Amino acid sequence: MVILKGAENMTAIYARQSVDRADSISIEQQIGLCRYEARGEEVVTYIDRGYSGRNTNRPEFRRMMDDIREGHINTVIVYKLDRISRSILDFSKMMEVFGERGVQFISATEKFDTSSPMGNAMLNICIVFAQLERETIQKRVADAYFSRSQRSFYMGGPIPYGFRKIPTVIDGIHTSMYEAVSEETDVVRMIFEMYSERDTSLGDIIVRLNEFGMKKRGKPWVRQRLREMIINPIYVMADGDVYDFFQDNGADMVDAKTAYIGENGCYSYRRCTDGNKKTTDGIQIVLAPHKGIISSELWLKCRRKCSGRNAAIPSQKARNSWLSGKIKCGECGYALTAKEYDGGRRRYLRCSNRQNSGSCKGAGTLYTAQTEKLVFNEICVKITELFCTEKAAQDAERLRLENELWETEREIEGLVDRVNGADDAVFRYISDRINTLDLHGKDLIQRIKRLANEGGAGFDEKAPDMTLWNELSFEDKRQVVDTLISAVYACEGRIIIQWRI
Known part of the structure; x- marks a missing residue:
């Protein structure tokens, strides 16, 4: 809501809701409780729907702060402290502006009186706990992702060539898994078989695929995507040799070696940033629920060959011709x-x-x-x-x-x-x-x-x-x-x- 030019000493109500859920208090309920605190005074409302409280990058919040700096507002009422900010730094900056402009801050549920030192002290303590709550939620989400990945749940991302996604149930929870697509798996097997030959390069495979008129779901094949396919354990029928390969290269193996019976493919998750692409350091390997399509012997042969050479053309400074780049x-x-x-x-x-x-x-x-x-x-x-x-x-x-x-x-x-x-x-x-x-x-x-x-x-x-x-x-x-x-x-x-x- 835009304040009319010339309006002074207004009471502002600020309401925010990041996600509309049944168990969360609605914008309308927040405004209703804040109006009670206004004791019948005329108010102007600022509403941000679908915005998080982790920062101040919210249109109505910025508009309210502009109106405060222009001297139109003398009181700000919120339903709860975390509705306006979950960051200590952002909150302290906001309160500094409030202090400069003589604006009183009221939390309808926490009953703060910012005119007293004790009220200010309690306010700062609460904002610390608001930030702690936000960081706890973030950690909980990260832990949930890690837990789901270890249980072989589908974690999203592009669907690899050779598969399609189908619904499934794992441990009583609905998720998804991959299923082989016959017309694509024939191409995948041909690629691995060609690359397993000693003198065959990725470029040679691309030439052959183009000769046969084979494209990757309507798009031409390129080296980088071809290399990603060859090193992806999603295709392998993982057995003990595959387990040993990853373990010897420093990967974290979630499942026991006895589970590697030569049937299922594997999910690969990078746990940390690692610029060395020739090793599997920082990789977590999880057995996937789908069946692999490439034998472990063939996959390991291609994987070792691909890892042993710089298959992708690196970007480098021109040095072989002064015409490079032109x-x-x-x-x-x-x-x-x-x-x-x-x-x-x-x-x-x-x-x-x-x-x-x-x-x-x-x-x-x-x-x-x-x-x-x-x-x-x-x-x-x-x-x-x-x-x-x-x-x-x-x-x-x-x-x-x-x-x-x-x-x-x-x-x-x-x-x-x-x-x-x-x-x-x-x-x-x-x-x-x-x-x-x-x-x-x-x-x-x-x-x-x-x-x-x-x-x-x-x-x-x-x-x-x-x-x-x-x-x-x-x-x-x-x-x-x-x-x-x-x-x-x-x-x-x-x-x-x-x-x-």
Whole structure:
């Protein structure tokens, strides 16, 4: 409720209810008891529904405090102390404002008189116990979660591929459990069997899955999700060997080894923050009620292989090419990453999308050194153009036309891919659109040729002087590239640069 401008010396009633339960006092009941304390005086109410008392991030509470600072309120009545605050720090700040503005604070059930020292002392003691109650509730919730997890109850989270969630009863309590989905478990088994082969990588598996047209519930497979599947004990038919594996790696085993009979999967809970992902320190293992789908021998073989190598590509500072972070795949727009092989003797640029999911055909074979030389040649041309106004304008127009031509060709390729399966109406539209784009593309090619002839031989035929460039440090080269270039798109057989200038 908004106080009318000019209103002074009002009595405020504040009410809060975080959860509407049958055993909790309602907002209306709180206001009724507070009105009795107002002894018939005119009151203004501030109500926060669905907000916790652990902090003051409540809209009506903030509005009330603003009205107090403006001098509109001289008394605040609450049903109970914890309705207005459960934090000692927040409560002390609030009472400081009350004291500065001469506002009296009344608790309808606890009968505080803040005008006396004893009343203030009792008030502070009660707020300590209010905070203790809140912290006790939090601890009780955490203990309940821990207890339920140890009893194999379903604790939420994404449903793993290969399973669906079904209702069940454990120890007389209704909960949920996993049930295998036959069409997905076949894919899961194939993934584990492929990865168990010595020379098969996660990337190889993704390529195979894409060849078969297999997706993860409509989405393409990526390395990180594939790795998470392989190390997840939810799939294993846990036996004594699985128990020994986790125990040897420092996990807390809730169930006895005799319960590991080679049938059920396992839940894995992380009890504490641990950045070392190669161990199971800080992990709690609980036998799950569902049946596993991967034999312990196969699962352990894949788990050890996955833990023994850095399966996920780590983020790291660019060091293999000064084009890193700028150069992208012209097919999908994902970044190209610089890779070194044979101790740095062979250096390539690879499409990260192709590596992670295999959903892009890639930009062909791109040698890092050759690509860097091509981009450097264009940088030399661009720098020279800055001092040649007429030629700079011509080349800028040529670049614009080339980009437009590239976009036109991309649109034509996309339309061609949609021809198969199109009905007559759609086919006619695609055919007409392709003809229009083809004519536009031919016109662009002619305009590009005319600009090339008008510009003469240009600078492409000159071998740029690499001496000064080679003297620059790696970071200096990256800084120059970042100043001049916003992005480099690499397609098979050509490079397109988007300049900042």
